[in-house]
Amino acid sequence: MSHFLVITDSADLSQSVAYAAGVQIGAIPATPMPARPEELPGYDAERPVVVLDAGPDADAALRLTAGCTAVGMVVVLASEEPERIGFAALKAGAADVMSVYASIPELRASLARADRLATERAYATAGQQGATTEPPRPQGRVVTVASPKGGVGKTMVATNLAVGLARRYPQSTVLVDLDVQFGDVATALGLSPRYSLVDATHGQTPSDPLALKSLLTQHSTGLYVIPGSESPGASEAVGAREIGLLLHTLAGAFRYVIVDTAPGLNEQTLQALDQSSDLVLVTSLDVPGVRGLRKEIDTLRQVGLMLSSHHLVLNFVDPHRGITVKDVEANVGETIDVTLPLAKEVPLSVNQGVPLLQGNGRDQATKQLTHLVELVSADRSAVGRTSRWKGTRG
Numbered sequence: 527m528s529h530f531l532v533i534t535d536s537a538d539l540s541q542s543v544a545y546a547a548g549v550q551i552g553a554i555p556a557t558p559m560p561a562r563p564e565e566l567p568g569y570d571a572e573r574p575v576v577v578l579d580a581g582p583d584a585d586a587a588l589r590l591t592a593g594c595t596a597v598g599m600v601v602v603l604a605s606e607e608p609e610r611i612g613f614a615a616l617k618a619g620a621a622d623v624m625s626v627y628a629s630i631p632e633l634r635a636s637l638a639r640a641d642r643l644a645t646e647r648a649y650a651t652a653g654q655q656g657a658t659t660e661p662p663r664p665q666g667r668v669v670t671v672a673s674p675k676g677g678v679g680k681t682m683v684a685t686n687l688a689v690g691l692a693r694r695y696p697q698s699t700v701l702v703d704l705d706v707q708f709g710d711v712a713t714a715l716g717l718s719p720r721y722s723l724v725d726a727t728h729g730q731t732p733s734d735p736l737a738l739k740s741l742l743t744q745h746s747t748g749l750y751v752i753p754g755s756e757s758p759g760a761s762e763a764v765g766a767r768e769i770g771l772l773l774h775t776l777a778g779a780f781r782y783v784i785v786d787t788a789p790g791l792n793e794q795t796l797q798a799l800d801q802s803s804d805l806v807l808v809t810s811l812d813v814p815g816v817r818g819l820r821k822e823i824d825t826l827r828q829v830g831l832m833l834s835s836h837h838l839v840l841n842f843v844d845p846h847r848g849i850t851v852k853d854v855e856a857n858v859g860e861t862i863d864v865t866l867p868l869a870k871e872v873p874l875s876v877n878q879g880v881p882l883l884q885g886n887g888r889d890q891a892t893k894q895l896t897h898l899v900e901l902v903s904a905d906r907s908a909v910g911r912t913s914r915w916k917g918t919r920g
């Protein structure tokens with residue numbers, strides 16, 4: 527996610543933007559209004575997305591908007607009367623004009639749009655600087671696998687989904703381990719990779735397809751992998767903005783980009799969701815798991831990230847748990863798409879580093895995971911493209 531800067535004299539607006547962004551933001555007063563983008567904090571390092579309050583001086587705000595837009599920055603104007611300055615704001619290049627009284631979900635949606643635009647513009651700039659030979663155009667689907675709680679089977683689901691898709695569409699799927707601190711995708715696939723997410727998100731690499739291709743690890747099924755880091759401490763080196771650029775670039779080259787995540791909704795997972803076309807939510811068949819799922823769905827709805835293309839996976843399904851799939855559906859108000867039984871085949875396959883969908887088993891877990899692959903691949907809008915990228919073997 528981009529760095530945000532709010533320029534306002536209103537503590538209320540500043541607080542709402544910070545809350546909606548969900549990350550730390552910069553804030554400076556609108557009086558006096560900075561005259562040029564170069565005067566803004568953060569301009570030299572990482573040009574911020576600016577939320578600019580036009581209330582104190584609309585003309586000065588429009589001039590600053592035009593200046594910022596001219597250097598590729600993204601500005602969202604805030605006004606008590608957005609319709610009054612709407613036309614002038616668009617002429618000045620503002621990405622959006624919103625009411626200073628906008629609700630948090632409205633603000634969140636506006637910031638997410640601005641953030642996406644900033645990512646696109648970062649590409650254009652990287653391209654002009656020769657970092658890419660052709661500007662990547664996302665075509666593939668980005669499928670994020672998330673869960674409210676840990677240990678519920680995300681990595682097992684993500685690796686099987688990725689292997690299942692790779693077997694159907696050879697050379698067209700990449701799996702990214704975004705569990706930055708404790709990722710174990712490589713272990714689950716029996717790989718010993720040379721490069722990790724830290725390398726793939728370093729410097730200009732995430733927006734440079736040529737640099738990225740040399741960092742991919744290839745699995746025997748034809749799946750490409752960007753594994754998590756070996757060192758939990760390295761997570762600090764992986765910025766959310768770089769993750770956004772990385773997923774954008776990969777979606778330009780692969781039909782499917784599968785993203786495994788850490789438990790809960792951290793900054794990296796939110797950034798991945800912002801770039802995603804599909805969401806797979808996994809939870810366990812127990813009361814804490816179901817409560818967590820409901821909270822996660824509510825939170826994602828509030829921030830506008832409960833993607834319309836989503837699939838719910840209930841894991842550890844067992845008739846003796848005192849709670850049924852129907853109970854869960856009634857509780858969360860959603861249909862469960864995939865029910866994975868508590869099964870001995872699963873830990874066995876994880877421990878051997880061979881996902882179930884790498885074989886042709888007839889057990890219930892394999893059948894349900896195949897069903898998930900079908901649900902994801904049935905989606906109409908994926909544009910087929912076989913990547914010609916070659917990675918290193920793990």
Ligand SMILES: Nc1ncnc2c1ncn2[C@@H]1O[C@H](COP(=O)(O)OP(=O)(O)OP(=O)(O)O)[C@@H](O)[C@H]1O
Pocket residue numbers: 673675676677678679680681682683705787788789841842843866867868869870872873874876877891
């Ligand atoms: N259906 C199942 N039946 C039996 N064991 C399972 C099942 N699903 C997952 N497991 C086991 O549960 C453990 C956790 O699975 P996994 O690592 O995929 O969860 P996770 O959500 O990715 O965890 P984390 O939050 O730590 O990343 C593994 O040892 C796995 O073998």
Ligand SMILES: [Mg+2]
Pocket residue numbers: 680681682705709710787
């Ligand atoms: Mg995991």
